[in-house]
Each structure stands twice: as structure tokens, then as C-alpha cells.
Amino acid sequence: MSTATCARFCTPLTSGTAGSTSKLTTGNGSGVGNMTSSYKKKIPSNSSSTTTANDSSNTETTFTFKLGRSNGRSSSNVASSESSDPLESDYSEEDPEQEQPRPDPATNSRSSSTTTTTSSADHDNDVDEEEEEDDDDEEEGNGRDADDATHDSSESIEEDDGNETDDEEDDDESEESSSVQTAKGVRKYHLDDYQIIKTVGTGTFGRVCLCRDRISEKYCAMKILAMTEVIRLKQIEHVKNERNILREIRHPFVISLEWSTKDDSNLYMIFDYVCGGELFTYLRNAGKFTSQTSNFYAAEIVSALEYLHSLQIVYRDLKPENLLINRDGHLKITDFGFAKKLRDRTWTLCGTPEYIAPEIIQSKGHNKAVDWWALGVLIYEMLVGYPPFYDEQPFGIYEKILSGKIEWERHMDPIAKDLIKKLLVNDRTKRLGNMKNGADDVKRHRWFKHLNWNDVYSKKLKPPILPDVHHDGDTKNFDDYPEKDWKPAKAVDQRDLQYFNDF
Numbered sequence: 087m088s089t090a091t092c093a094r095f096c097t098p099l100t101s102g103t104a105g106s107t108s109k110l111t112t113g114n115g116s117g118v119g120n121m122t123s124s125y126k127k128k129i130p131s132n133s134s135s136t137t138t139a140n141d142s143s144n145t146e147t148t149f150t151f152k153l154g155r156s157n158g159r160s161s162s163n164v165a166s167s168e169s170s171d172p173l174e175s176d177y178s179e180e181d182p183e184q185e186q187p188r189p190d191p192a193t194n195s196r197s198s199s200t201t202t203t204t205s206s207a208d209h210d211n212d213v214d215e216e217e218e219e220d221d222d223d224e225e226e227g228n229g230r231d232a233d234d235a236t237h238d239s240s241e242s243i244e245e246d247d248g249n250e251t252d253d254e255e256d257d258d259e260s261e262e263s264s265s266v267q268t269a270k271g272v273r274k275y276h277l278d279d280y281q282i283i284k285t286v287g288t289g290t291f292g293r294v295c296l297c298r299d300r301i302s303e304k305y306c307a308m309k310i311l312a313m314t315e316v317i318r319l320k321q322i323e324h325v326k327n328e329r330n331i332l333r334e335i336r337h338p339f340v341i342s343l344e345w346s347t348k349d350d351s352n353l354y355m356i357f358d359y360v361c362g363g364e365l366f367t368y369l370r371n372a373g374k375f376t377s378q379t380s381n382f383y384a385a386e387i388v389s390a391l392e393y394l395h396s397l398q399i400v401y402r403d404l405k406p407e408n409l410l411i412n413r414d415g416h417l418k419i420t421d422f423g424f425a426k427k428l429r430d431r432t433w434t435l436c437g438t439p440e441y442i443a444p445e446i447i448q449s450k451g452h453n454k455a456v457d458w459w460a461l462g463v464l465i466y467e468m469l470v471g472y473p474p475f476y477d478e479q480p481f482g483i484y485e486k487i488l489s490g491k492i493e494w495e496r497h498m499d500p501i502a503k504d505l506i507k508k509l510l511v512n513d514r515t516k517r518l519g520n521m522k523n524g525a526d527d528v529k530r531h532r533w534f535k536h537l538n539w540n541d542v543y544s545k546k547l548k549p550p551i552l553p554d555v556h557h558d559g560d561t562k563n564f565d566d567y568p569e570k571d572w573k574p575a576k577a578v579d580q581r582d583l584q585y586f587n588d589f
């Protein structure tokens with residue numbers, strides 16, 4: 087994500103009203119326009135065939151949506167809270183001009199994002215209904231998810247986080263000085279250890295910079311999130327989830343969090359620097375990938391999803407923008423801002439319109455199955471060059487997702503097509519990856535039959551693309567962001583700082 091405007095938008099998903107744009111400028115957005123135009127050209131005006139791949143449930147759900155700037159790259163969505171917290175009340179901004187969805191299949195880039203939530207009444211109904219039909223639920227416990235719109239306040243966040251991933255000892259230490267982190271047991275970290283070199287990406291709340299660790303001399307990426315923005319956009323829970331989950335995980339195809347801290351204005355997360363840039367860029371430059379190339383990336387994602395799901399973590403934001411290519415050509419999944427540790431289904435509507443699963447739109451509660459749906463969308467997009475459900479407006483995208491109709495290219499690899507069809511099944515109890523054999527069903531699909539999955543995990547497969555980089559700190563694969571655009575974030579007061587006590 088390297089766009090000028092906010093990459094995440096929140097929209098309450100409630101009956102009958104239309105939301106509007108919330109424009110959040112955080113950078114200059116250079117380098118995105120080309121992507122947009124090449125994407126536009128690739129949206130077909132008609133297709134060779136259309137099939138219905140699933141049970142195409144009807145829905146009478148009406149929703150509001152918030153429009154952001156279309157720029158060829160999708161914006162992530164965030165879940166909006168219906169909390170009465172005054173800190174959160176100014177988030178939505180009305181824009182009557184944007185009220186009507188205007189589906190136009192022949193145009194444009196990936197749509198901007200939305201954020202939606204559902205009413206508590208709906209949730210209650212859904213719980214009963216879904217518990218009967220979803221055979222994957224039992225293993226995820228009985229607790230109602232803290233992302234439920236009615237519980238999406240900062241209070242519930244803290245309760246949730248405390249039970250799930252927090253290490254109290256670490257929290258105390260980082261709170262005191264923001265210079266000590268004991269997870270590795272050997273080093274005292276301090277922000278001054280990091281020399282900021284250059285901005286390589288922007289996000290909803292701030293930016294990601296290339297840094298040099300003065301102690302180890304390693305390059306790393308520092309994600310800087312302005313606390314005022316995190317609070318204003320009601321993303322306290324998601325940001326804490328992100329940090330807590332990242333602290334828990336380690337996998338070859340998942341970004342590694344080295345350290346995190348805060349001061350009185352920003353939250354900081356230090357990651358390995360992945361110098362190859364986003365898969366999105368390579369895909370847009372190539373137009374589409376071969377079946378072999380798509381297979382390679384899909385296999386690494388399957389390996390990562392299997393790992394995350396084994397920890398009851400649902401990722402919820404799979405898309406080419408969040409897949410970085412390392413210098414060795416292997417993937418690193420980044421941006422765990424929507425990741426969620428499951429105890430049961432979760433209800434918050436978040437994700438990116440083109441990648442959202444039907445059960446999210448229908449507010450049925452959702453679980454790991456949403457990641458397998460998104461994998462189907464991703465494989466399609468890699469092979470075809472654009473996503474299977476496309477419209478200028480999120481509303482139109484949602485309609486297409488729910489219709490279950492997929493347009494297929496005539497010359498598409500039939501085995502890959504078969505896998506996509508089995509992933510893009512509306513009924514999640516019949517979706518590959520979400521049935522009783524879990525990820526094994528995906529791994530055993532014919533499209534992957536040539537693979538040794540241990541070799542995949544051990545990075546023994548030959549990467550199809552090696553990024554053009556000259557050294558580990560090379561930034562040529564990232565857009566340029568004028569550094570003078572950045573103003574120091576405002577310090578938050580003591581009361582607001584408490585929201586981040588355990589960060």
C-alpha cells in the first residue's frame with residue numbers, strides 16, 4: 087500500500103442509509119496512476135463464459151458504504167464500531183453525492199474500501215443459525231467474538247487482548263521506558279537505535295520507513311502509527327491485535343516483528359525490511375501471471391494460512407498489496423491489521439471489497455473460511471489480471487460476490503479454475519479449506535499435486551521472480567514519498583494514552 091490517501095475506510099453497515107467518503111491524507115501517492123490505467127484496460131467488457139460456482143445465497147441486506155479514492159490499488163477496510171465512545175463518534179462523514187451505488191463493469195481500478203458492521207440483533211440471529219450449519223465452529227470455542235459491532239469499543243478490546251496474546255511482563259517493561267523488550271532476552275531496544283532512511287509506504291495512520299539498526303547494522307522497516315489517527319478511526323483494537331498476533335507468530339512467509347514500542351504520539355513496529363516490494367506491482371506490470379508463477383505464490387500462501395489457522399488466527403486481508411517479495415524471491419505476508427485470534431466466528435465486516443467473502447457481507451459471522459475465499463480471489467486475479475468480482479463501487483462488488491457468478495477466461499488453466507471454483511463457494515461449509523480436512527484439502531488439490539509441501543515450507547521451490555535489487559536496503563521497488571509531507575504527529579493526552587497501555 088503506497089497510496090496518497092488513507093488505505094482504510096470505515097463504514098457502518100446498517101440498513102438503508104448510505105455512508106460517505108472519509109478522506110485521510112497521509113502521503114503523496116506517487117506512482118500509483120500507472121497501475122490504475124493498466125488495470126482499467128484489463129477489465130473486460132464481456133466475457134467468454136459465466137458460471138455459477140456456488141449456492142448464491144440471496145440477501146436482503148442493505149448496506150452503507152464509504153467511498154475512498156480509486157487508485158488502482160485497493161484500500162483496506164476497517165471495522166467500524168457502534169460504540170458511543172466520544173472518541174469514536176466523529177469518524178463517519180456524510181457525503182450525499184456518494185449515496186447511490188453506480189455499478190459500471192467496464193471501468194476502473196480496484197475500488198476503494200468500506201467498513202461495515204451489523205446490528206446486534208442481526209448478530210444474535212446469526213449466531214444461532216450459523217452454529218447449526220458451520221461444522222468448523224466447534225473447534226473455535228463458544229465465546230462471542232470481541233469484534234462484534236456491539237462490543238467493538240476499546241473496553242472490549244482490552245479484555246479480548248488480555249486473554250489472548252498479551253504477555254503482561256513485556257507490556258510493563260515497554261510501558262515504562264519503551265526501550266526494553268524481553269522477548270528475545272538479550273537486547274535492550276531503543277528508538278534511537280534506528281536511523282530512519284526513507285519512507286517506503288503509507289498507511290491509514292502513518293507510514294512505513296526503511297531504517298537501519300545502528301546496533302546490528304541490519305535494514306528494517308519501521309511502521310509508525312499516529313495514535314491520534316488510530317483513536318479517531320476507532321482502530322485501537324485492530325492495531326493491538328496486529329501487534330499481539332505478530333508477536334506470537336513466526337513463519338517463513340510471514341513478516342517478522344522484531345520489536346514494538348510507543349512514545350506519546352506514535353506507535354512503532356519494527357519489521358524485517360522486505361526489499362522486493364509488493365506482489366501487486368509485479369502483477370500489474372506483468373498484466374497476469376502464468377499458471378506456474380501463480381501456483382508458486384499460491385503455495386506459499388497456503389503454507390502460511392495453514393500455519394496461521396493452526397493458531398486460530400484468521401488473517402482477513404489477503405490481497406496482492408499485502409504480499410511482499412523478499413530479495414530471495416519468496417513471499418512475506420504483511421499487514422496484520424485485520425488479523426484476529428478466533429475464539430468463535432467474528433462479525434466485524436472488514437477486508438477489501440474485491441476479496442470479501444459472502445458471509446461477511448451477509449453479516450453471518452465469519453471464520454478462517456474467509457481466508458480460503460480470498461485465496462480463490464487472489465489465484466483468479468493472478469491468472470486473469472483482475473479480480474473475479476469487480477465494480478467501481480463496493481456495493482456493486484458485493485452484489486456480484488453474492489450473485490455467485492464468475493466470468494472465466496476461455497484459456498484459463500482448467501485445473502486452476504477447478505480450484506478457484508472450489509474456493510469461491512458461497513456456502514462456507516462446502517468451501518475447500520474449511521471442511522473437516524482443513525488446509526489439507528487445498529494442498530491435495532490437483533493444481534498443487536506436483537508439490538512437496540515440506541519443500542514449499544523450506545523455500546526449496548525456485549522463485550519465478552527475483553526482484554531487481556542491489557543491496558538489502560535498496561528502495562527502488564517502492565514508490566517515492568516526499569519526506570517533507572510528514573508532520574510530527576500530535577501527542578495524545580494521558581487519558582488517550584491509556585488506550586495503548588498494553589502496547
Ligand SMILES: Nc1ncnc2c1ncn2[C@@H]1O[C@H](COP(=O)(O)OP(=O)(O)OP(=O)(O)O)[C@@H](O)[C@H]1O
Pocket residue numbers: 087088092093094161162286287288289290291292294307309341357358359360361363364407408410420421422423
Ligand atoms: N516489512 C516491510 N518491508 C518493506 N516494505 C514494507 C514492510 N511493511 C510494509 N511495507 C510497505 O509499506 C506499506 C504499508 O504497510 P502496511 O500495509 O503494513 O501499513 P498499514 O498502515 O497497515 O496500511 P493499510 O492502512 O493499507 O492497512 C506496504 O504496503 C508495503 O509497501
